Amino acid sequence: MIPTPPQSLDLAIVGNCSFAGLIDRMARVVWCCLPRFDGDPVFHSLLGTRGEEGDGAFAIELEGVVRSEQAYVENTAVVVTRLFDSSGNAIEITDFAPRFHAKGRMFRPNALVRRVRVIAGHPRIRVRCRPRFAYGSREPEVTFGSNHVRFVANGLTLRLTTNAPVTYVRDETPFLIDGPLSFYLGPDESLTNHPDLLCREFEEQTTHYWRTWTRxxxxxxxxxxxxxxxxxxxxxxxxxxxxxxxxxxxxxxxxxxxxxxxxxxxxxxxxxxxxxxxxxxxxxxxxxxxxxxxxxxxxxxxxxxxxxxxxxxxxxxxxxxxxxxxxxxxxxxxxxxxxxxxxxxxxxxxxxxxxxxxxxxxxxxxxxxxxxxxxxxxxxxxxxxxxxxxxxxxxxxxxxxxxxxxxxxxxxxxxxxxxxxxxxxxxxxxxxxxxxxxxxxxxxxxxxxxxxxxxxxxxxxxxxxxxxxxxxxxxxxxxxxxxxxxxxxxxxxxxxxxxxxxxxxxxxxxxxxxxxxxxxxxxxxxxxxxxxxxxxxxxxxxxxxxxxxxxxxxxxxxxxxxxxxxxxxxxxxxxxxxxxxxxxxxxxxxxxxxxxxx
CATH class of the missing domain: 1.50.10.10 (Glycosyltransferase)
Incomplete structure (x- = not known):
């Protein structure tokens, strides 16, 4: 019997052939360079941080979490993490970078999609999206609108568009999740549809692309x-x-x-x-x-x-x-x-x-x-x-x-x-x-x-x-x-x-x-x-x-x-x-x- 080795690089990769991100077993995005592989690691906590714990990461935290499960959707680059708390509540977080054929070309934006759904009980979550710029030396200016938060610094602006309460996301306030949530982190552009509908469509098309590619x-x-x-x-x-x-x-x-x-x-x-x-x-x-x-x-x-x-x-x-x-x-x-x-x-x-x-x-x-x-x-x-x-x-x-x-x-x-x-x-x-x-x-x-x-x-x-x-x-x-x-x-x-x-x-x-x-x-x-x-x-x-x-x-x-x-x-x-x-x-x-x- 071959023993299972201890691991610290317990990370999954998501990407779309223009950029990539690494996600740990607790569904934290701990590494992601933008606008391309050799760009500024806006999420860099894999290599530590100059500020407080949580800086340089994008976490969706389940209060009282006690264990996690993580796996790829079969034959795809879509990763699913399940978090469970001590009271029987649980959520599922699906992460991917959109990649599929659209309008006669490959659609592969500099965007990370995170979708959250309840799988048990009445879970309470906290969203901590803390990009940092210039290899962690600069905190962004944060602005927001009715369904987005913007992070501006170092010549790059990221927009997090979501159907979650924007105030809770901006202030990192814990809240009960009572329905599907989607988070689209990408360029400073307005989405053309409701965030959850668009992200669900992108998930379906990205899953189909990878399964077809694998086939x-x-x-x-x-x-x-x-x-x-x-x-x-x-x-x-x-x-x-x-x-x-x-x-x-x-x-x-x-x-x-x-x-x-x-x-x-x-x-x-x-x-x-x-x-x-x-x-x-x-x-x-x-x-x-x-x-x-x-x-x-x-x-x-x-x-x-x-x-x-x-x-x-x-x-x-x-x-x-x-x-x-x-x-x-x-x-x-x-x-x-x-x-x-x-x-x-x-x-x-x-x-x-x-x-x-x-x-x-x-x-x-x-x-x-x-x-x-x-x-x-x-x-x-x-x-x-x-x-x-x-x-x-x-x-x-x-x-x-x-x-x-x-x-x-x-x-x-x-x-x-x-x-x-x-x-x-x-x-x-x-x-x-x-x-x-x-x-x-x-x-x-x-x-x-x-x-x-x-x-x-x-x-x-x-x-x-x-x-x-x-x-x-x-x-x-x-x-x-x-x-x-x-x-x-x-x-x-x-x-x-x-x-x-x-x-x-x-x-x-x-x-x-x-x-x-x-x-x-x-x-x-x-x-x-x-x-x-x-x-x-x-x-x-x-x-x-x-x-x-x-x-x-x-x-x-x-x-x-x-x-x-x-x-x-x-x-x-x-x-x-x-x-x-x-x-x-x-x-x-x-x-x-x-x-x-x-």
Whole structure:
């Protein structure tokens, strides 16, 4: 029996591919950035507050509450929280961000809808809506009308429209709820209908949208609940306007307790985005790839064959200067960072991630917008940069801030860029270009086999002529560099397991980095290990570890970046797209096929 781990990140995500919010088990909105993922966290109590308790949150409180239940409406991004008091009274709170087709386009406003209904007795509630601005430093000016309250500060105005008594809401006065209530928090615009009627209609249409979206997924036979939740979560981390994909919706959830490993993940890492696209492609969800290609093409057109950053802002911003703000931090563990210094890094795996993220589109006839020869030529510029950088020092996949080496995983991805370009050239009948890229790929292959393999260690190692192991080398078979049964790959998997595994969890590496030795396991590495084990024939062992990882999800099926092996506690930014990708990949690798039912 796998124990249920303790959790502090007991949060559900709602969103609509333009922004997202996190809601805790007591139905408090504790994190929400507006007007987009990397915007001002108007609700920021997840990272503490500069004022009194309750600031930076949107709570609908049941007096005398003693317990709660929380779950998603099946196959949707609509979350329902039930609160129960000690006298048998209970309410149900439904939260979502509207998303559905209307008037020939996708309707996805910067708006959060909260609907409340009585499910038992005569409950008494208090509404506390306390947005704060400029990372908690500014209280808004509050004005109100007959059915709304406005919060004005820092160039942003939020309007809370409701059929609840506005005076009670404004003054946070407890009151008896005697009928359905709706709260629409969004731009400073009047609603076109009665709040409860409009919010109920939006709930119905949003529920229908997500159930229709889910219905089109090509699911595995097993682990469907986990896969569906992971897929919806990945979709919620896409910024539809530009096609960008954020690594997570939070900043500064530390990788381990009381460390300086606090980062802002509200940007688009080209590496992480590739893995998201690949996972959703495996479920036949192609729209995300089509949107992401728009983003990638813009990145490629900006670089002109020069250095490509490992990450960009969700609207192609290049400069993401890292600063700190005066918030206490998650569970009091600062610093709280805004921006990410990694945008200055040289991380050469990025070139492979760009080409890999786009490559399926050149072969998939389902796409509405088929890439053409000009798209291929744009990627060729990226490929030339990959070849030039494949044996040059960089910060590596793990973004080391004070040390540069020729990382084997970076060279591996440079190989993948050239290899896939050869295949794409063949698809277009460009034999000369196919030979060119094949020769470049073979040159990189020879370099990796000579300099990345350590005979004494008996495995591929973290850097050329190095001695340390690195979980990223588990990708060797996944990207097709070597067959899974190649003795060198099998040996690498075995050495990595012996060195980096703690219980059911895998660390990135064991050597100390800029902040000392890592304290927690990195979830995507564990999923890479699961995949590698299954590929080399150790499928039952892989299944055991996979199911242990599923048990580490929180109560609504979400994972963060890191896990404490001894307890299963979640750490790191949330929900982490890398980790949710691992859930999908593991299920696709391990599930029995549908033909097993015949």
């Amino acid at each position: 089109r997924l090509g699911l595995p036979l097993e682990y469907q609940e986990a896969v569906i939740r992971a897929a919806i979560t990945l979709k919620l981390c896409t910024y539809e306007e530009t096609g960008a994909i954020v690594a997570a919706v939070t900043t500064s959830i530390p990788e381990a307790a009381n460390t300086e490993r606090n980062w802002d993940y509200r940007y688009c890492w080209l590496r992480d985005a590739f893995f998201v696209v690949r996972a959703l492609n495996s479920l036949s969800e192609m729209e995300t790839m089509e949107n992401y290609l728009r983003y990638i093409n813009n990145i490629a057109s900006m670089t002109n064959g020069d250095h490509v950053q490992p990450l960009y802002g969700i609207a192609l911003e290049k400069t993401l200067t890292e600063t700190t703000v005066d918030l206490p931090g998650y569970r009091g563990m600062g610093p709280v960072r805004v921006g990410n210094q990694a945008y200055e890094h040289f991380q050469h795996d990025v070139y492979g991630n760009i080409v890999l993220g786009a490559s399926q589109a050149f072969f998939d006839k389902r796409l509405l917008h088929q890439p053409g020869i000009d798209d291929f030529e744009r990627l060729e510029v990226i490929g030339e940069r990959a070849f030039a950088m494949h044996d040059q020092p960089d910060a590596g996949l793990w973004e080391l801030r004070t040390r540069a080496r020729v990382h084997t995983s970076s060279s591996l991805m440079c190989w993948a860029a050239c290899d896939r370009l050869a295949k794409i050239a063949g698809q277009f009948g460009r034999a000369e270009r196919a030979r060119h890229w094949h020769e470049r790929a073979e040159q990189i292959r020879a370099t990796i086999l000579k300099r990345g393999w350590n005979e004494k260690v008996g495995a591929f190692v973290e850097s050329f002529e190095g001695n340390d192991l690195d979980a990223s080398l588990l990708l060797i078979a996944e990207v097709g560099f070597l067959p899974a049964k190649d003795p060198r790959f099998v040996a690498t998997v075995e050495r990595i397991g012996d060195s980096l595994k703690r219980g059911h969890h895998l660390f990135r590496y064991h050597a100390a980095d800029d902040f000392g030795a890592p304290e927690n396991a990195f979830n995507i590495c564990t999923f890479w290990y699961i995949d590698a084990l299954a590929r080399i024939g150790r499928k039952e062992e892989a299944r055991e570890i996979y199911e242990a990882m599923l048990a580490c999800r929180n109560h609504v099926g979400l994972l963060s970046e890191d896990t404490t092996p001894q307890t299963g506690e979640m750490w790191g930014n949330f929900p982490q797209t890398y980790s949710m990708v691992g859930i999908i990949n593991g299920a696709m690798r391990l599930s029995d096929g549908w033909d097993s039912l015949v």
